[in-house]
Amino acid sequence: MTNFSLLSLRKYAPANSRFLIYTDKPEYYNFLSSIVELRPLGKERMQDWKGPHDFLWRIKIMAMLDSAQNDPGHLVYLDGDTFAKADLAPMVEELDKGTCFMHVKESLLSEDKAKHKCLMWKQTKNKEFGGMLVQKESAMWNAGIVALDEKSKIELLQKALQSTDGMCEADVTKWLIEQFSLSQALASTGKLKPADQWFAHYWGNKEELLQAINNFFTKTLKQMHSIDEAIASIDINAWKKLLESKPKKTFFQKLLRK
Numbered sequence: 001m002t003n004f005s006l007l008s009l010r011k012y013a014p015a016n017s018r019f020l021i022y023t024d025k026p027e028y029y030n031f032l033s034s035i036v037e038l039r040p041l042g043k044e045r046m047q048d049w050k051g052p053h054d055f056l057w058r059i060k061i062m063a064m065l066d067s068a069q070n071d072p073g074h075l076v077y078l079d080g081d082t083f084a085k086a087d088l089a090p091m092v093e094e095l096d097k098g099t100c101f102m103h104v105k106e107s108l109l110s111e112d113k114a115k116h117k118c119l120m121w122k123q124t125k126n127k128e129f130g131g132m133l134v135q136k137e138s139a140m141w142n143a144g145i146v147a148l149d150e151k152s153k154i155e156l157l158q159k160a161l162q163s164t165d166g167m168c169e170a171d172v173t174k175w176l177i178e179q180f181s182l183s184q185a186l187a188s189t190g191k192l193k194p195a196d197q198w199f200a201h202y203w204g205n206k207e208e209l210l211q212a213i214n215n216f217f218t219k220t221l222k223q224m225h226s227i228d229e230a231i232a233s234i235d236i237n238a239w240k241k242l243l244e245s246k247p248k249k250t251f252f253q254k255l256l257r258k
Contacts, residue, residue, distance in 0.1 A: 001080040004213045006032050008083035011231045012198075014092055018071070022063040035227060039066075053168035057178040061161050064146065068153040075153045079144040081209070082201045085236050091198050095149045100156070100186045101195035102141035109180065110136045116175040123172045130163030132184045140176065141183040141192070144201035152189065160185040200243050212242055 006019055006029075013019075019036040021029055024046065026038045041049075041059075049062035064077050074095045082103075091101065106112075109121045117140065124134040148156055163181035168174070186192045202209045216234075224230045 001210065001213060003029065003031055004216065005078055005080060005083050006036055007227070007231050008085070008234060008236075009078070009088075010035055010227070011234055011236075012084040012086060012088050014089055018073075020067060020071070022066075032227065051165060051168070053165070055164065055168050055174060055178075057174075058161070058164055058168075060143070060178055061157060061164060061182070064148075065154070065157040065161065068148070068157055072150070074150050075146075075148045077146040078199065079201065079203070081203050081206055082144050082199055083239065084198060085200050085240060086198050088198055091147065091195065094193070095147060098149050098152065098189070099191045099193055100149060100152070100189055101145065101147035101193055102143055102183065102186060103145040103199060103201045104142050104194045104196050106140045106142055108136065109134070109138050109140050112140065116173055119173050120175070120177070120180065123170070124167065127170070129166035129170070130159045130161075130181065130185070132159065132163060132188055134184070138180075139183060139187065140180055141186070141194075142201060143179040143182050144203060145195045145199045146182060146186070147195060148186075156185045156189070159188070200239070202243060205243065209242060212239070 002021065002023075006021070009017070009019060019032075020039060021036055022039045022041055023029065024041045024043075026040045029036060029038060041063075046059060047054075049059045050056060051058045060077075064075060068075050074092065094101075107117070109117055110125065112118065112121070121134075125136075127134055160178070160181040163184055164178050167177045167181065183192075220230045220233065224233065
């Protein structure tokens with residue numbers, strides 16, 4: 001997944017972009033070693049990044065914060081199950097103006113009927129975490145894509161981290177609290193917008209897309225002689241059509257909606 005995501009980024013990102021992968025499996029990315037900088041995560045560092053409450057997904061915010069503190073320029077984070085589908089220059093222009101992005105706005109936490117979100121709303125409503133009040137207008141955005149401008153990235157990620165730690169301390173259900181904390185932090189700017197015109201996030205249709213990606217790389221390894229050839233072979237319209245196929249819900253996904 002991540003290999004394909006990086007190829008799509010290379011296809012559509014500005015020429016001066018840098019690509020980083022934080023990973024505990026650097027050997028998975030040998031194919032992209034000439035275009036990406038790998039930042040291996042050892043067990044000790046990963047445990048440290050989980051924080052005092054041993055929360056796995058705190059690592060996501062910590063990886064972004066590590067890059068924000070050490071690398072110049074805007075920051076665009078992507079989950080592995082994503083790919084770029086359009087020229088990213090317009091998004092960079094928006095980042096230059098101080099706009100920030102997450103993939104899509106999913107719902108208002110106060111109105112979502114999913115059990116885990118109902119519980120989160122009950123546990124957090126009218127309370128402050130990271131200096132941000134959870135209220136009826138507080139929305140859950142999807143954090144498969146997070147894009148931050150250079151000037152505000154550190155401050156916003158620190159707020160999200162404080163919120164995440166505060167919710168862990170308050171024993172809030174740990175389902176998506178890092179995502180909600182990022183949503184709260186970025187929404188506090190008044191400049192949060194969706195990024196779905198530039199990126200696909202196929203978490204709900206993963207089985208079909210994974211098979212297509214496996215087929216793509218099987219062909220690539222047999223027929224392509226360079227990364228540039230592999231990038232050129234990506235037919236983005238064909239991948240968009242795959243996204244339109246109706247995903248098959250797993251038993252677990254159906255259970256969550258009950």
